[in-house]
């Protein structure tokens with residue numbers, strides 16, 4: 001596991017910070033009052049004294065507050081960003097490792113088993129054994145296929161191959177054709193850029209889950225997918241005009257085996273510091289929208 005960034009420790013607890021600020025205000029104000037000549041009010045009047053006092057207090061407090069509040073808050077924001085990067089790169093690495101282990105380990109064992117069964121099938125003279133080996137080879141082929149699908153699913157290789165925009169268009173076209181539901185896709189902002197890996201994976205997974213939910217549960221006439229890049233965020237929305245549902249019934253349910261898809265959308269987006277919103281009513285369709293901050297400027301697509 002990576003080490004945490006060394007500066008992810010707060011110098012002061014918020015309560016200590018508040019006490020320090022109060023102490024500073026007290027000391028600075030007392031110093032100003034002592035420094036101002038006692039007879040000043042006779043020359044510039046009480047209003048002038050109040051204005052001078054406020055002016056000096058503000059001027060002296062600004063650097064102190066910058067040091068005591070603004071600097072530590074900046075540090076917290078930087079730290080949060082580093083923690084996110086750290087956690088996400090760890091997750092991504094684990095997923096890749098798992099995908100490799102699945103593919104190269106269990107996948108190879110399944111492949112070897114199939115070769116063995118094929119050899120039994122070819123060399124045996126017993127019709128019963130040939131038939132059994134043939135059936136087992138089919139089961140083995142399905143097992144191997146499932147392992148490969150699982151390994152691919154952990155990090156959609158299509159993202160590395162063609163990039164996020166084309167991968168999403170490809171996915172929606174295939175889904176629309178397979179289920180005979182029109183899916184309008186507006187994701188042209190993504191065509192010529194590459195985003196950080198963690199964001200691409202999350203956006204692709206969120207789109208996949210939201211579209212597959214619409215197809216499986218909503219019986220819609222159409223599905224609309226919009227993805228926009230702004231200066232600081234990637235905004236996505238998947239909406240359908242299907243049967244809709246009451247989100248509270250699903251998300252508040254306490255059952256052990258509560259559905260995973262919607263919760264996973266929310267968690268993926270929150271992990272990246274973004275916000276996700278689900279709007280649905282029975283008979284009124286469903287919309288899932290998410291806004292994810294771009295951790296760095298998009299790079300041009302190679």
Ligand SMILES: Nc1ncnc2c1ncn2[C@@H]1O[C@H](COP(=O)(O)OP(=O)(O)OP(=O)(O)O)[C@@H](O)[C@H]1O
Nearest residue numbers: 213214217218242244245250259260261262263286
């Ligand atoms: N677009 C939609 N239209 C209608 N109902 C929906 C829609 N999306 C989700 N739902 C309802 O919310 C439930 C929870 O969805 P969720 O994606 O969390 O789980 P799931 O799709 O049932 O299972 P999985 O864990 O495979 O995703 C669904 O079972 C369905 O009843």
Ligand SMILES: [Mg+2]
Nearest residue numbers: 209213261262
């Ligand atoms: Mg689902």
